[in-house]
Amino acid sequence: MSRHTISVTVNGSAEYVDVPSNMTLLQMLREKLALTGTKNGCEAGECGACTVLLDGEPVNACMVLAVEVDGREVTTVEGLAHDGQLDVVQQAFVEEGGVQCGFCTPGMLISAHSLLDRNPHPTEEEIRQALVGNLCRCTGYTRIVRAVQKAARGRV
Amino acid sequence: MKYTAKPLPKVELPELRQVGKPLRRVDALGKTTGTTVYSGDFTMPNMLHAKVFRSREPSARIKRLDVSRARALPGVVCVLTAADLPDARLVTDMPGQTGQKRRAGSDAPVLASDVVRFAGEPIALIAAETLAVAEQALDLVEIEYEPLPGVFDPLAALQPGAPVVHEPDNVVARWKIRKGDVKAGFAVADVVVENTFRVPFIDHAYIEPESGVAWMDGQDVINIRVCTQVVEHFRSIARAVGVPHNKIHIQGTLLGGGFGGKEDITVEIFLALLAKHTRRPVRLEYTREESILAHSKRHPFIITHRTGVKRNGRITAAEIKMVSDSGAYLYLSPYVLLYATIAASGPYRVDHLKVDSVSAATNNPFTSAFRGFGAAQAAVAYEQQMDEIAKVLGLDPLEVRCVNYLKTGDRNATGQEIKSAVWLEEAATRALEALGEKTPAPSDAVKIGQGFASYLQSYGRITWFHDTSRAWVGLELDGSVVIRCGVPDLGAGQINSLCQIAAEVLGVGLDDVTIYSTDSALTPLAGTTTATRQLYMSGNAVFHAAGAVRESLLERASKHFEEPPDGLDLAEGRVFVKDDPEQSLPLSELAAMCAAGGLPLANLYLFKAPFTSTLDPEGLQGDVFPDFTFGAHAVEVAVDTETGEITLLKSVGCHDVGRAINPAAVVGQIQGGSAQGLGYALMEEVIVEEGIIRTPSLAEYLIPTAMDLPVTQAIILESGSGVGPFGAKGIGEPSLTPAAPAVANAVADALGVRIPDLPLTPDKVLAALDRAAGREAVGAAACETDDDGSEA
Numbered sequence: 001m002s003r004h005t006i007s008v009t010v011n012g013s014a015e016y017v018d019v020p021s022n023m024t025l026l027q028m029l030r031e032k033l034a035l036t037g038t039k040n041g042c043e044a045g046e047c048g049a050c051t052v053l054l055d056g057e058p059v060n061a062c063m064v065l066a067v068e069v070d071g072r073e074v075t076t077v078e079g080l081a082h083d084g085q086l087d088v089v090q091q092a093f094v095e096e097g098g099v100q101c102g103f104c105t106p107g108m109l110i111s112a113h114s115l116l117d118r119n120p121h122p123t124e125e126e127i128r129q130a131l132v133g134n135l136c137r138c139t140g141y142t143r144i145v146r147a148v149q150k151a152a153r154g155r156v
Numbered sequence: 157m158k159y160t161a162k163p164l165p166k167v168e169l170p171e172l173r174q175v176g177k178p179l180r181r182v183d184a185l186g187k188t189t190g191t192t193v194y195s196g197d198f199t200m201p202n203m204l205h206a207k208v209f210r211s212r213e214p215s216a217r218i219k220r221l222d223v224s225r226a227r228a229l230p231g232v233v234c235v236l237t238a239a240d241l242p243d244a245r246l247v248t249d250m251p252g253q254t255g256q257k258r259r260a261g262s263d264a265p266v267l268a269s270d271v272v273r274f275a276g277e278p279i280a281l282i283a284a285e286t287l288a289v290a291e292q293a294l295d296l297v298e299i300e301y302e303p304l305p306g307v308f309d310p311l312a313a314l315q316p317g318a319p320v321v322h323e324p325d326n327v328v329a330r331w332k333i334r335k336g337d338v339k340a341g342f343a344v345a346d347v348v349v350e351n352t353f354r355v356p357f358i359d360h361a362y363i364e365p366e367s368g369v370a371w372m373d374g375q376d377v378i379n380i381r382v383c384t385q386v387v388e389h390f391r392s393i394a395r396a397v398g399v400p401h402n403k404i405h406i407q408g409t410l411l412g413g414g415f416g417g418k419e420d421i422t423v424e425i426f427l428a429l430l431a432k433h434t435r436r437p438v439r440l441e442y443t444r445e446e447s448i449l450a451h452s453k454r455h456p457f458i459i460t461h462r463t464g465v466k467r468n469g470r471i472t473a474a475e476i477k478m479v480s481d482s483g484a485y486l487y488l489s490p491y492v493l494l495y496a497t498i499a500a501s502g503p504y505r506v507d508h509l510k511v512d513s514v515s516a517a518t519n520n521p522f523t524s525a526f527r528g529f530g531a532a533q534a535a536v537a538y539e540q541q542m543d544e545i546a547k548v549l550g551l552d553p554l555e556v557r558c559v560n561y562l563k564t565g566d567r568n569a570t571g572q573e574i575k576s577a578v579w580l581e582e583a584a585t586r587a588l589e590a591l592g593e594k595t596p597a598p599s600d601a602v603k604i605g606q607g608f609a610s611y612l613q614s615y616g617r618i619t620w621f622h623d624t625s626r627a628w629v630g631l632e633l634d635g636s637v638v639i640r641c642g643v644p645d646l647g648a649g650q651i652n653s654l655c656q657i658a659a660e661v662l663g664v665g666l667d668d669v670t671i672y673s674t675d676s677a678l679t680p681l682a683g684t685t686t687a688t689r690q691l692y693m694s695g696n697a698v699f700h701a702a703g704a705v706r707e708s709l710l711e712r713a714s715k716h717f718e719e720p721p722d723g724l725d726l727a728e729g730r731v732f733v734k735d736d737p738e739q740s741l742p743l744s745e746l747a748a749m750c751a752a753g754g755l756p757l758a759n760l761y762l763f764k765a766p767f768t769s770t771l772d773p774e775g776l777q778g779d780v781f782p783d784f785t786f787g788a789h790a791v792e793v794a795v796d797t798e799t800g801e802i803t804l805l806k807s808v809g810c811h812d813v814g815r816a817i818n819p820a821a822v823v824g825q826i827q828g829g830s831a832q833g834l835g836y837a838l839m840e841e842v843i844v845e846e847g848i849i850r851t852p853s854l855a856e857y858l859i860p861t862a863m864d865l866p867v868t869q870a871i872i873l874e875s876g877s878g879v880g881p882f883g884a885k886g887i888g889e890p891s892l893t894p895a896a897p898a899v900a901n902a903v904a905d906a907l908g909v910r911i912p913d914l915p916l917t918p919d920k921v922l923a924a925l926d927r928a929a930g931r932e933a934v935g936a937a938a939c940e941t942d943d944d945g946s947e948a
Contacts, residue, residue, distance in 0.1 A: 030197075035190075036190070036193065036194075036196075036197035037189070037190020037191070038190070039194070039196075039363070039364070039412070040196065040365075040441075041363045041364065041365065041444065042365075042443075042444035042853065042854050043443060043444065044444065044853055044854065044855065046444075046853065046854035046855050047363055047444075047854055049363050076190065077188075077189065077190035078189070078190045080189075081189055086188065086189070090188040090189065093184075093188050094180055094184045094185060094188055095180065097178070097181070097184075097820040097821070097823065097824050099181070099183075099184045099187045099188055100647040100648060100649070100824055100828060101187075101362070101363070101364070101410070101411060101412045101413045101646065101647025101648075102183070102186075102187030102188075102192055102410070102412065102647060103194065103362070103363040103364040103412030103413060103647075104363045105187050105188055106190050109188065127862075128862040128863050129862075129863065131861075131862040132861045132862055132863045133861075134862070135361075135363060135854070135859060135861065136363070136862075137360075137361055137362055137363055137413050137415070137828075137832070137859060138413060138647050138648070138824070138828045139824060139827060139828045139831070140827035140828045140829075140830060140831030140834075140860075140865055140868055141831070141860075141861075141862040141865055142827045142865075142867050142868055143823070143824060143827065144862070145862065145867070
């Protein structure tokens, strides 16, 4: 297996990572950078638990090869809070009870955050569409949708 | 039909400071920042990676198994087969702490030796320096099977001459209820209604696949960090590994969902064996496909109801038959069947009742616990039957239920007196009122239907298991509070509820409480997080442990203030005189006084459920459960008669939870539990053909997405009558139970015909419409001609 050294900005810091060519972005984040907040639920792009931002766009980290992110920017759940302050989406998930087991939460937060960047005032339908790739088995989505609505109201 | 909520009986619940408030959960912050560490997130220095080699055949003799090439692969450190583990057998029934006798024949081999009984059965374990090498070694295991006749249908398994999965026959369990005089009951019936309903295999589909890491320490203790609902499995693991109980230490993590699928042993037994044989840390994480292959499924059931009724809907007699598919090994099948049997007649007074149930072994994936535990399958049948009775009699479905609903003081199917509040009509009418008028159909092709379901569901384990839970609560010298309790938290808020209870009793804020949980050696054993038992059992243990600390504190404060203890109270981290709150002390000062006087600042409490004896198997009459939860779920659906597609438009769950310890968490249970029930009704099915799973990943096994579900409105009723702390009842499993039958009833309402088999997929909808239009005969005849080659 050939190896590559890639340069990638993860949550604002420059990283140089040695990766085999078949390593996924999910494996790189969890195993090389110890960023275990991004979860592995299926490794097939079905569950959305590993959703991260790649150059600002949500992707399933299990479906992207690490070598593909050379020279690009990645944001994970660990990069949402700034200076000890939760992001407005994180805050809303906590307050609205959008979190139960928490395993889908990092991916949900990233998808929701990305939606509000693109569309600051989404309808309920638009929120549900944006989260359709993020499976949750605990909440029935109602509180998650409420949390995104609250976050939309909270963003200036 | 317009429904009006039945007024609630007047109940005065005391106003509390922490309990009853929708406080921010203690686990929410870590889970939103990515700092909570799940079992799959741990690594250890010098760690090995494990894989499990599994059978591809559902029923076969292992003619030859050769792992020498796998062993020889560089980087492979250990390969184990049954030959290396002659005594490794796993007890599969009755997990948790109970001194009760186990059923005979419930063991399963940890690794298959001469025969395999289901596709996915573990055969060999591999540990290697890297995951890639372990995966490569899997391909080097050589195996030859001699296929054996298999049996893949529970009804076929019960026929004479069927292939036998385990000697002497395929009967895994039988239960029967004999109550009253069924013959006499049917004799006075005006009408007899008979129907058969079926439910499929279901996967738990928690988003977190099973994972863990294990290592041996300097005392030769095998430590296992794993996501499990049952830390007490350390005993079964010790037995299978061949070490004393005190040499297995389970360090449970917060779970990424469980729902019954992490109630049986999963990765931890393999981790323990490999850690012991390699004396190195070992990590094992299932892929999604392996998770679906390896863990239990919800039992398929075939349930037939024969009900005698008077013209006004009153049930005079019921005869119910149930058959469940136990799959290849026992696991909890006998108890799931028992729960189904006891719930078979629903929340109705049936004085003349006969239930016969049987669970059959097959070469299908093994089945075990899944939220609802048999009672959910029973509800799918009894609630559809109630609607069918209403239809036959020309009555409203609510009216038929109201004349039959159990009331406090009535006796259930086993003759157990229901002592708590039974707000069935109150819940059903509220759910229906909230559902409101039918939405107008957007076109002629779309039919709108409404339906609801009521239920009863036990919370707490079977009382002849003699269930216990322990909790330790202590006050630190700075006035902060520590709980130690072995409770596993599946994500439903189990640990948070315990913190809110302790905060209430000791007069501190929720932020002042820290809990240590889920450790088989370091936290007092609290029993399984199953059976909707933790709030009831561990909630009471924490309540009483905190109560003992409170008593000790007030006794000391009583001397200080020269006031009787009942003239004092604890709140906001202070002790104060009730009549003169200015007279107060911070808890830290009071704690220091107690410490200086050698007074206890902590308590370990053992809470016991009611202990009963087993029942006479000839009729199962007597007490079985600590108490029951009651409620209802109502839904509205739109059915497209051209495509067969069903859309959920409205959803309302209304449950009497006794007392909501954290109302936000209760709402989360009602919305999330019902979501699983809605998926059960409309889309979920593990398709198993000749023992092979045809839905091997989340691409084929579909669970509801955010686009599939409507907002579920949660209505919380609080009778204060439960046996949990502060009068709480359990809601974890009950939240799911009525949702699926409510959908089935709504779809039948929309179509005018009933589809008796879940899930209600578009093809079944179209076939049902064809049947109703008289087009069935043609299609069926054509099929028959094709099948047997003869002319119709």
